[in-house]
Amino acid sequence: MIEKQRKILHVDMDAFYASVEILDQPKLQKYPVIVGGNPNSRGVVCAANYIAREYGVHSAMPLSRAKNICPKAFFLPVRMSRYKELSMVIQKIFSSYSSLVQPLSLDEAWLDVTENKYNILSATWLAESIKSDIKIATGLNCSIGVSYNKFLAKIASDYNKPNGIYVIPPSQAIKFLSVLDLRKLPGIGKVTEQQLLRLNLKTVGDIQKLSREELYLKLGRLGKSLYEKSRGIDKSEVKLSKKSKSISVESTFSVNTSNINDLKLVLKKLVLRLYQRTHQKGIYGKTINIKIKFYDFEQVTRSFSLEFKSLSQGHLLNVYTDKLTTIIKCEFPNKKVRLMGIGISNLLSTKSVNKNLLDYFKDRQ
Ligand SMILES: [Mg+2]
Numbered sequence: 001m002i003e004k005q006r007k008i009l010h011v012d013m014d015a016f017y018a019s020v021e022i023l024d025q026p027k028l029q030k031y032p033v034i035v036g037g038n039p040n041s042r043g044v045v046c047a048a049n050y051i052a053r054e055y056g057v058h059s060a061m062p063l064s065r066a067k068n069i070c071p072k073a074f075f076l077p078v079r080m081s082r083y084k085e086l087s088m089v090i091q092k093i094f095s096s097y098s099s100l101v102q103p104l105s106l107d108e109a110w111l112d113v114t115e116n117k118y119n120i121l122s123a124t125w126l127a128e129s130i131k132s133d134i135k136i137a138t139g140l141n142c143s144i145g146v147s148y149n150k151f152l153a154k155i156a157s158d159y160n161k162p163n164g165i166y167v168i169p170p171s172q173a174i175k176f177l178s179v180l181d182l183r184k185l186p187g188i189g190k191v192t193e194q195q196l197l198r199l200n201l202k203t204v205g206d207i208q209k210l211s212r213e214e215l216y217l218k219l220g221r222l223g224k225s226l227y228e229k230s231r232g233i234d235k236s237e238v239k240l241s242k243k244s245k246s247i248s249v250e251s252t253f254s255v256n257t258s259n260i261n262d263l264k265l266v267l268k269k270l271v272l273r274l275y276q277r278t279h280q281k282g283i284y285g286k287t288i289n290i291k292i293k294f295y296d297f298e299q300v301t302r303s304f305s306l307e308f309k310s311l312s313q314g315h316l317l318n319v320y321t322d323k324l325t326t327i328i329k330c331e332f333p334n335k336k337v338r339l340m341g342i343g344i345s346n347l348l349s350t351k352s353v354n355k356n357l358l359d360y361f362k363d364r365q
Pocket residue numbers: 012013014015016107108
């Protein structure tokens with residue numbers, strides 16, 4: 001069977017948390033910036049900009065050590081809600097290109113652009129376009145790796161960092177990999193690197209010289225994986241982010257209706273059911289969704305972002321009623337409805353909501 005050559009992008013924001021801080025406080029631009037909190041605390045570095053990295057500061061380093069080697073750095077607290085906000089803007093850009101997006105973290109994702117929403121054949125063109133969209137929408141830089149599988153795309157995004165695009169075409173993969181240090185491969189940490197060095201295996205090229213059997217005998221399962229990686233083989237697919245987390249309820253009418261009061265009555269019951277299902281579990285969604293299916297099976301769905309204050313059942317009902325009224329009265333006047341569904345997505349637990357609420361009020365003060 002001939003498999004279609006895939007086109008995979010790996011997008012990685014450059015020094016994301018630190019870059020966001022500099023975006024919000026441009027005067028920090030020329031200085032080393034370290035995100036993680038008070039350097040006298042026992043915390044670790046969450047992110048460092050490239051100036052700080054020149055001093056040897058890196059993620060996961062104790063803040064006290066970072067302070068020692070880079071005393072002039074600005075040490076800033078982590079503002080997760082702000083990073084999430086920008087991450088959502090970035091994710092939206094991703095989904096405007098492909099429906100196959102797999103986020104790895106707030107600032108990293110794989111995109112399968114073999115089929116894409118612009119029907120563009122050149123993955124490099126798409127990478128350039130995504131990069132410029134992100135820059136325009138957020139002011140932030142990213143690096144993008146372009147290749148024919150996830151493994152190579154991830155290596156490629158790291159290769160031309162920061163603010164670069166790097167392409168590994170199929171014909172170049174073996175050669176490109178051969179000179180790489182094994183440490184550069186995702187998943188090979190210090191300990192494994194030492195283990196490999198003891199066997200005189202330093203570069204991917206050293207692995208390429210060995211057969212599958214030799215590698216398996218020397219290294220077991222790691223050997224099998226290295227055999228494939230060293231030859232640029234990775235069949236894993238770009239998976240949609242864990243079954244789009246949402247909770248929803250719906251109701252099919254026994255008699256189709258366009259009467260707004262009847263619809264509101266059903267909506268009220270749905271909100272109660274939704275509230276019971278989410279409230280009991282301590283779950284809260286930042287996005288609400290409403291779905292209407294009409295008698296002729298035409299369907300509309302709408303999503304809206306919620307403010308933090310929308311925690312109560314009454315408030316939830318008000319928001320849904322507003323949206324329902326707009327859809328029924330303005331967008332599809334007098335069209336009979338056969339099914340209505342509501343849901344929440346972008347889920348958070350109430351624990352984190354309370355924290356967000358605190359941040360929210362802090363910002364308001
Ligand atoms: Mg990053």
